[in-house]
Amino acid sequence: MAEIQLKNISKRWGSFVGVDNFDLTIADREFLVLLGPSGCGKTTTMRMIAGLEEATEGEIHIGDRMVNDLDPKDRDVAMVFQSYGLYPHLNVYENIRFPLKVRKADPATHDERVRKAAEMVELTDFLHRKPAELSGGQRQRVALARAIVRKPSVFLMDEPLSNLDAKLRVSTRAQIKNLSHELQVTTVYVTHDQIEAMTLADRVVVMKAGVVQQVGTPTEIYDNPANTFVASFIGSPAMNLLDGEILNGTFTGKNVTVSGLNAPNGPVILGFRAEDATVSETPAGEIAAPLYTIELLGDATMLTVRAGGQLVSIKAHKELRAQIGDPVAFNVPAAICHLFDHETGGRLNRP
Ligand SMILES: Nc1ncnc2c1ncn2[C@@H]1O[C@H](COP(=O)(O)OP(=O)(O)OP(=O)(O)O)[C@@H](O)[C@H]1O
Numbered sequence: 001m002a003e004i005q006l007k008n009i010s011k012r013w014g015s016f017v018g019v020d021n022f023d024l025t026i027a028d029r030e031f032l033v034l035l036g037p038s039g040c041g042k043t044t045t046m047r048m049i050a051g052l053e054e055a056t057e058g059e060i061h062i063g064d065r066m067v068n069d070l071d072p073k074d075r076d077v078a079m080v081f082q083s084y085g086l087y088p089h090l091n092v093y094e095n096i097r098f099p100l101k102v103r104k105a106d107p108a109t110h111d112e113r114v115r116k117a118a119e120m121v122e123l124t125d126f127l128h129r130k131p132a133e134l135s136g137g138q139r140q141r142v143a144l145a146r147a148i149v150r151k152p153s154v155f156l157m158d159e160p161l162s163n164l165d166a167k168l169r170v171s172t173r174a175q176i177k178n179l180s181h182e183l184q185v186t187t188v189y190v191t192h193d194q195i196e197a198m199t200l201a202d203r204v205v206v207m208k209a210g211v212v213q214q215v216g217t218p219t220e221i222y223d224n225p226a227n228t229f230v231a232s233f234i235g236s237p238a239m240n241l242l243d244g245e246i247l248n249g250t251f252t253g254k255n256v257t258v259s260g261l262n263a264p265n266g267p268v269i270l271g272f273r274a275e276d277a278t279v280s281e282t283p284a285g286e287i288a289a290p291l292y293t294i295e296l297l298g299d300a301t302m303l304t305v306r307a308g309g310q311l312v313s314i315k316a317h318k319e320l321r322a323q324i325g326d327p328v329a330f331n332v333p334a335a336i337c338h339l340f341d342h343e344t345g346g347r348l349n350r351p
Pocket residue numbers: 013016017018036037038039040041042043044045192
């Protein structure tokens with residue numbers, strides 16, 4: 001168990017900046033998720049912690065040691081990759097045991113430790129099989145067992161679920177969450193999937209083009225996104241973001257009007273989430289726009305309307321039915337709106 005301190009770390013290749021001035025303390029036992037689109041620098045950040053990539057600048061501390069000059073094997077971190085990295089000629093038992101052998105752990109303890117790790121990921125019945133005889137989900141569980149068998153100070157996981165099909169992803173995600181609760185080991189987890197980030201993290205770091213955009217709990221990031229990038233990256237569907245102008249407390253965009261805003265006059269980007277808008281039976285005084293598409297989600301109905309050339313998502317109750325092209329009347333209460341600077345996209349105070 002250990003705290004990780006990343007003190008202004010950067011990674012540059014020539015003039016290209018992969019990670020820019022990343023500065024964060026990850027608490028002992030925290031589950032931290034690095035989230036962002038492809039190429040934003042998540043993996044590079046994690047590889048610097050692991051020692052697979054040298055930081056161009058800054059210091060990395062794990063526990064009470066500065067590890068910049070330590071080899072990966074001396075940092076006491078265990079990694080799980082999306083590609084599993086299992087040894088094909090070894091059976092599950094020997095794959096899980098491998099780190100104990102390499103680290104010369106007391107041989108008398110191996111059997112118990114391997115079986116315990118296998119049990120934690122529900123692989124007890126598969127110990128004799130070779131990786132080729134396992135499903136993708138089972139292989140990923142072998143990789144997890146191999147990481148937990150030697151009780152490292154830190155777990156680093158790079159998109160461990162991305163090779164699994166949707167259903168398996170959900171169940172393995174739950175297993176990782178449960179495992180991490182049980183093990184209480186500081187974990188850094190890389191993903192581009194915002195649902196994984198929201199469901200697993202104690203805190204999420206949202207990155208874009210090498211630069212940290214926001215650090216916060218899933219709720220903080222969802223409820224108070226720091227800018228339009230974070231607002232549109234977190235949540236499904238993405239937050240509705242509309243260009244327009246505020247005049248005397250009323251926002252006017254293309255075909256969307258919201259009144260009662262407590263904000264200065266001028267151009268802004270107005271944001272609201274699909275679940276915060278309400279569909280109205282009585283169209284008077286509200287926004288009306290033609291239905292572009294309707295999706296039945298089971299527990300709700302998602303409407304997408306075309307408001308002034310822009311698509312806007314509204315989550316409605318599950319019984320709602322409508323035809324494409326029908327006018328949909330909806331209401332956007334001022335209290336649930338987010339306002340962003342129209343040039344920088346940075347968050348303005350909530351109205
Ligand atoms: N060895 C390298 N030399 C030059 N540029 C690199 C090198 N490794 C990575 N990069 C660049 O650094 C940036 C960050 O890469 P990184 O792998 O950290 O992104 P990522 O957020 O993990 O993306 P993905 O989700 O696609 O893995 C990318 O633009 C990548 O092309």
